[in-house]
Every structure is written in structure tokens, then in C-alpha cells.
Amino acid sequence: MESGGAAAGRDHSDAERRCGSGTLESNGGGVTGEWIEIPSSESDGGSGDGGLERGGSVTGCRDREGRKAVVPWRFQVGYKRSCSHGSGLGDGSGSRLPPETQECKFRNSRKRNRSRVKVVLVSSDHSSVEVQKRTGSVPRKMKVNSDGRYPVDRYVRCPAIPNNKRVAIARESVLVSLQEFRVIYRKLFEEERAKWRERGHGLRPDLAAYKIFRERFCAVDDGRRYVENVPGVRIGDRFNSSLEICVVGLHCQELTCVDCIRKKDGTYVAVSIVSYAQASTFNNNLECLLHIGSIATTSDQEIEGTDLALKNSMDTKTPIRVIHVVTCEGENGEQKGMTNYVYGGLYFIEKFRMEKVKEDQHIPTYQLKRIGGQTHVDIQELAKTRKTQEPLDGVFLGDISEGLERIPVSAINTISNEYPMPFHYISNIQYPPKYQPGLPSGCDCVNGCSYSQNCACAVKNGGEIPFSNNGAIIDEKPLIYECGPSCNCPPSCQNRVSQHGIKFRLQVFKTKSMGWGVRSLDSIPSGSFVCEYIGELLEEEEAQKRKNDEYLFEIGNNYYNVSRWQGISKTIPSLQHGPVEDDEVRFTIDALNCGNLARFINHSCTPNLYTQNVLYDHDDKSMPHVMLFAGTDIPPLQELSYDYNYEVDKVHDSDGNIKKKKCFCGTIECTGRLY
Numbered sequence: 001m002e003s004g005g006a007a008a009g010r011d012h013s014d015a016e017r018r019c020g021s022g023t024l025e026s027n028g029g030g031v032t033g034e035w036i037e038i039p040s041s042e043s044d045g046g047s048g049d050g051g052l053e054r055g056g057s058v059t060g061c062r063d064r065e066g067r068k069a070v071v072p073w074r075f076q077v078g079y080k081r082s083c084s085h086g087s088g089l090g091d092g093s094g095s096r097l098p099p100e101t102q103e104c105k106f107r108n109s110r111k112r113n114r115s116r117v118k119v120v121l122v123s124s125d126h127s128s129v130e131v132q133k134r135t136g137s138v139p140r141k142m143k144v145n146s147d148g149r150y151p152v153d154r155y156v157r158c159p160a161i162p163n164n165k166r167v168a169i170a171r172e173s174v175l176v177s178l179q180e181f182r183v184i185y186r187k188l189f190e191e192e193r194a195k196w197r198e199r200g201h202g203l204r205p206d207l208a209a210y211k212i213f214r215e216r217f218c219a220v221d222d223g224r225r226y227v228e229n230v231p232g233v234r235i236g237d238r239f240n241s242s243l244e245i246c247v248v249g250l251h252c253q254e255l256t257c258v259d260c261i262r263k264k265d266g267t268y269v270a271v272s273i274v275s276y277a278q279a280s281t282f283n284n285n286l287e288c289l290l291h292i293g294s295i296a297t298t299s300d301q302e303i304e305g306t307d308l309a310l311k312n313s314m315d316t317k318t319p320i321r322v323i324h325v326v327t328c329e330g331e332n333g334e335q336k337g338m339t340n341y342v343y344g345g346l347y348f349i350e351k352f353r354m355e356k357v358k359e360d361q362h363i364p365t366y367q368l369k370r371i372g373g374q375t376h377v378d379i380q381e382l383a384k385t386r387k388t389q390e391p392l393d394g395v396f397l398g399d400i401s402e403g404l405e406r407i408p409v410s411a412i413n414t415i416s417n418e419y420p421m422p423f424h425y426i427s428n429i430q431y432p433p434k435y436q437p438g439l440p441s442g443c444d445c446v447n448g449c450s451y452s453q454n455c456a457c458a459v460k461n462g463g464e465i466p467f468s469n470n471g472a473i474i475d476e477k478p479l480i481y482e483c484g485p486s487c488n489c490p491p492s493c494q495n496r497v498s499q500h501g502i503k504f505r506l507q508v509f510k511t512k513s514m515g516w517g518v519r520s521l522d523s524i525p526s527g528s529f530v531c532e533y534i535g536e537l538l539e540e541e542e543a544q545k546r547k548n549d550e551y552l553f554e555i556g557n558n559y560y561n562v563s564r565w566q567g568i569s570k571t572i573p574s575l576q577h578g579p580v581e582d583d584e585v586r587f588t589i590d591a592l593n594c595g596n597l598a599r600f601i602n603h604s605c606t607p608n609l610y611t612q613n614v615l616y617d618h619d620d621k622s623m624p625h626v627m628l629f630a631g632t633d634i635p636p637l638q639e640l641s642y643d644y645n646y647e648v649d650k651v652h653d654s655d656g657n658i659k660k661k662k663c664f665c666g667t668i669e670c671t672g673r674l675y
């Protein structure tokens with residue numbers, strides 16, 4: 001694991017750049033910057049890790065007979081997910097839903113009124129919204145970015161999501177990104193400062209932090225460039241460095257003060273300018289600005305580069321975002337040299353002139369006018385409001401899997417300096433020596449199983465491949481057989497999904513009231529595989545002896561739940577022989593000491609994940625892999641959760657007393673109790 005540095009006060013090494021092609025007219029102003037406020041979006045449910053009310057110990061959990069209480073459905077595989085997109089399982093109607101939206105009915109028997117939530121399927125550019133006709137969770141076309149990821153701001157741009165929700169999602173995205181960047185920056189700052197002290201040289205922490213942020217955490221800027229306003233950024237927002245304005249997508253050039261984008265026709269237009277014009281020069285009237293382009297153009301020379309892009313913006317009436325640079329002021333008005341960046345709103349370039357400076361030497365100049373009707377920003381006033389530096393807490397670990405996952409799993413704590421409790425990260429189930437499972441029989445398909453009528457694995461699944469061709473699970477089942485090491489099909493086979501490991505950038509983060517949790521930095525489409533619940537496989541008896549039962553997951557108990565599967569289990573040949581015998585060994589996964597990121601996933605009464613039994617590298621039904629799939633479209637940064645299925649008042653401590661724990665999932669459907 002990477003070591004994290006505790007954050008201390010703010011100290012930006014943002015070397016101010018009068019960069020690139022020119023500056024806006026400037027003068028020394030003077031302000032002390034303040035941090036952009038970062039409100040939390042999480043429900044504030046209480047303190048610590050979940051408010052143990054009675055039986056304060058989490059150990060024990062035994063029933064009155066002294067046995068460890070077996071809590072039906074607690075941690076069991078196969079939570080019946082509350083929404084099933086047009087699968088016929090969701091509301092029992094089997095109806096197909098219109099392509100624009102699919103409705104999920106929350107089938108909570110405890111509730112009289114069924115709440116309905118619209119799940120909207122959209123593509124990144126609104127242009128192709130398509131749902132295939134076949135049954136399935138996510139059988140629809142979705143555009144992906146060049147790196148194969150789903151566009152982060154799909155939700156932000158979706159016209160069918162209520163505007164206030166879209167605004168809130170975008171804002172949260174921006175604030176979380178900023179906070180993440182700051183935590184990474186602080187960590188690197190401390191490290192680099194130590195290096196400077198020791199060796200007299202080191203990296204620039206802001207640039208290094210931005211590099212890491214872009215590589216791993218770039219939840220807002222995933223290659224998407226904005227013309228006009230950036231969703232989630234408000235006029236008057238204040239940033240601490242030029243890298244922070246890149247982080248939120250306001251201005252994506254670290255080193256130049258004009259940012260351009262390439263249009264489809266190959267021409268460039270400018271979309272943002274970092275302005276050094278000081279409010280004091282203009283009597284706080286920043287309605288009109290003058291931008292000076294590159295120097296030394298001869299009268300017969302064509303303008304080029306950012307100068308040309310600015311002119312193109314004028315010709316095409318493309319609005320320009322202006323970010324004002326304000327210099328901090330000390331107590332008595334003296335300049336302190338600290339710089340803030342304030343988003344000032346949109347401007348049009350109204351005039352362009354070649355200003356003669358010397359004989360045969362001209363400078364392009366551009367007059368910008370602020371577009372009317374925007375929120376007023378009083379930069380002079382902002383400059384005067386001096387905010388005491390708030391200490392920034394935070395911990396950041398680049399990859400808690402230490403390279404074991406194919407995508408790094410970061411951990412971030414933006415609310416305190418606490419690290420996750422140490423545990424041994426593993427990426428495969430640890431089987432007890434006497435239960436080393438053997439290889440299963442495989443299929444003979446050579447070109448991929450979806451082309452074969454007689455795929456042996458499809459037969460095991462009741463005659464179908466349980467995944468759509470974009471890798472989404474078609475329907476929840478008591479058990480799924482993926483192709484495995486004994487099969488002749490290639491790794492790209494449609495029937496190999498969850499065995500490939502995580503494909504979204506998952507992040508462990510500190511929640512306000514439930515300890516650590518997990519979220520994704522990418523959008524996760526409904527039906528996607530998210531991760532496996534990994535740990536030590538224990539016989540049930542052995543699991544009962546474990547003192548800490550917080551990370552236990554009982555597996556494979558739900559195959560024969562008739563009411564649950566409504567006959568589906570009968571379609572799976574291996575499940576046709578009735579319930580498991582009482583004396584059959586049951587297994588539990590314990591992720592307390594050894595596990596993967598799934599051990600951090602919290603419970604929710606309205607979860608967005610569900611668990612699915614999967615076999616591929618052995619065929620022992622009593623110990624299937626516990627795979628977590630998305631039950632709904634999950635926007636970036638939303639906490640991932642599944643239903644622990646505790647039965648309230650059925651969890652006992654070692655003295656036989658009923659254990660109670662408050663649920664802090666914060667959803668409308670929350671029952672108030674975890675158990």
C-alpha cells in the first residue's frame with residue numbers, strides 16, 4: 001500500500017504562470033483566497049461505524065440455544081433485487097417497457113405503497129437511446145469513450161432526469177473531484193517537501209497530483225471538453241490553483257491561459273481564458289476585458305494558434321469562460337503572493353484588432369464582453385474576504401490491491417486522517433486445504449459459445465447464455481455457469497464475464513456514518529459485473545467461532561427457495577434434485593483478515609447491487625463465487641450497496657439478547673434498522 005500523508009494547512013506551490021500566448025490586461029490586485037465550500041452529500045446519520053445500540057460487541061451473535069444465529073438472507077447470495085428491467089421478474093407482469101424509460105417497481109412487501117423510480121437509458125450525446133427487444137437487464141446500446149469507459153456525465157446531460165437532480169449530481173461530482181485532488185495534492189506536497197529538505201530537489205506536487213488525478217480519479221474530466229458553462233461549476237467558485245480549474249474541467253490547459261477545442265471541421269475555437277485583469281484596475285467592472293494575444297506578428301503574417309482560435313470564437317460567437325486570477329492580500333493590504341482562481345462567467349469576443357507596437361510589429365487584441373443576465377461576481381469584495389485557512393484532513397491510497405486488481409482500487413478519506421484497518425488484500429477465494437475444488441467439465445465451442453447450438457455450458461444454464469453481448473447479465477438466476485478453464489472457447493467468450501475481474505474504477509471511501517464504503521468513479525450500467533465478494537472460505541461451523549462477524553457472507557443457501565425463483569431453478573439442470581441435505585456442508589466467506597474491496601460495501605435498504613452465484617473454475621454448488629452485479633444504472637460517485645438481508649430482531653449476542661443496529665443507508669425506504 002502506498003503510505004498516505006496527513007494533510008496540513010494550505011500551501012500551494014502553484015507557480016503563477018503568465019503563460020503562452022498572452023494575458024488579459026492586468027494589475028496587482030490582492031486577495032486572500034478561500035477554499036471552495038465542499039458540502040457533504042451524504043446523510044448525516046450519526047457517528048462512527050453504525051451506532052451499535054445494544055450488545056455493543058459485534059462478536060458472538062448467537063441464538064438462545066448458544067448456536068450462532070443463522071440469519072436467513074443475511075449475507076446470503078441472491079438478494080431479490082428490487083428492480084428488474086423489463087425482465088418479467090420485477091413486478092411479475094412480465095411487461096416490456098418503452099425504450100426511453102424503464103420503470104422499476106420497488107417490491108418491498110413491507111410497504112403498502114409501491115414507490116416507482118424511473119431509470120432512464122441514455123447515450124452520452126442523447127443521440128442514440130436504444131433498448132433491445134430481448135429480455136435483459138441492460139440489453140441496450142451505449143456509447144463508450146475511446147478508453148472503453150462509459151461517459152461520466154451521461155447522467156448530468158440526460159434530459160429526462162429532473163433538472164435539480166442533474167444539477168445536484170454535477171455539483172457533487174465537481175466537489176468530490178476537487179476534494180480528491182486536494183487530498184492527493186496534500187499527500188504529495190508533504191512527501192515532496194520532505195524530499196526537498198533531504199535532497200534539495202523533488203517534483204512539483206501540484207503537477208504530480210494532477211497526473212495521478214487524471215490517471216485514476218478523473219471523475220469529471222474524462223476526456224470530455226465543455227463549451228460554455230461546465231456542469232457543476234458555479235460563477236464565483238474559487239479555486240486554489242490552475243490545476244484545480246483543470247480538475248473541474250473549466251480550463252484544460254495547465255500551461256497556457258487560452259484553452260481551445262477542435263471542432264469537427266478541423267478548426268479550433270477558444271473556450272476559456274485565464275484572466276489576470278485585476279478588478280481594481282477596472283473599478284470592479286469586469287464587464288469588458290481586453291485580451292492581448294501573441295507578440296511579434298508582422299503586418300503581413302497570418303495569426304495562428306490560440307490567436308486564431310480566439311478569432312474563430314469571435315466569428316462563430318462561441319462563448320468564452322473567463323477565470324479571473326486574483327492575488328491575495330495580507331492583513332494590511334500588502335500583497336502576499338497567494339493566488340486564487342475565480343470563475344467569472346461567460347463572455348463573447350466582440351472585437352479583434354491588430355495593435356501596432358513597433359514598426360512592422362503587431363499584437364492581436366481581443367475585446368471581451370460579459371454575457372448579460374449572469375450572476376454578478378464582485379471580485380474586489382471576494383478579494384477582501386479573508387478566510388482563515390481550514391486544515392484539510394485526508395488520506396489517499398493509490399491502490400489498496402497493490403496491483404492485484406487489473407484497475408487500481410484507490411482509497412480516500414476526505415473527512416479525517418484515519419486509514420482503513422489493515423487487512424491482507426487477496427484477489428482469489430482462499431479455499432481450506434481439504435476443499436480444494438477440482439476442475440469442472442467444459443464445452444467444446446471453439447469460436448465462442450454464443451455461436452454454438454450445443455454449448456455444454458449453455459445447457460448447464462438451462463439452454464441459454466446468461467449474458468448479453470455487451471457483458472450485462474440478462475437476468476438474476478439461482479446459479480450461473482460461466483465457461484471456465486476446461487472450456488475450449490476463447491477468453492473473449494460471451495459466457496465469461498465475472499471471472500475477468502473489475503472493470504470500473506472502484507474507490508473505497510470514508511462515509512460519514514457507515515465507516516468505509518465503496519463507490520465507482522465511472523458510470524455503471526445496469527446488469528454490469530462489479531466485483532466478487534472475496535475472502536477466506538470457511539465451513540459454517542468454523543465461521544461461527546469467529547469473533548468478528550462483520551465481514552461474514554453465508555453462501556449458496558438460496559438455490560431452492562421456491563417462492564424466490566418461481567420455478568427458475570428448475571430450468572437449471574444441476575438444481576433439479578431438490579433441496580440440499582441438512583448434513584451437507586455449508587460455507588461462509590470471511591473477509592475480515594483477507595479479502596478484497598467488496599468487504600467495504602455497505603448495506604442499503606434500496607441497494608444498487610445484488611449478488612449472484614457463479615461457477616466457472618469448479619462445479620461444487622456448495623461454494624459458488626459470490627458475484628455482485630449492478631441492479632440499476634449507477635452514476636459515478638454513488639455509493640455501492642447491496643441488501644445484507646438481516647432479519648430485524650433475529651440477530652442475537654452471545655447471551656441470547658437481541659442485537660440491534662441502526663441502519664444509516666439514508667434511503668427513503670430505509671427501515672431504520674440494519675438488524
Ligand SMILES: C[S@@+](CC[C@H](N)C(=O)[O-])C[C@H]1O[C@@H](n2cnc3c(N)ncnc32)[C@H](O)[C@@H]1O
Binds near residue numbers: 514516517663665674
Ligand atoms: C461488511 S462491513 C462494510 C464495511 C464497513 N463499513 C467498514 O468500514 O469496514 C459491514 C459493517 O459495516 C457497517 N454498515 C454497513 N452498512 C450499514 C448501514 N446501512 N448502516 C449502518 N452500518 C452499516 C456495519 O457496522 C456492518 O457491520
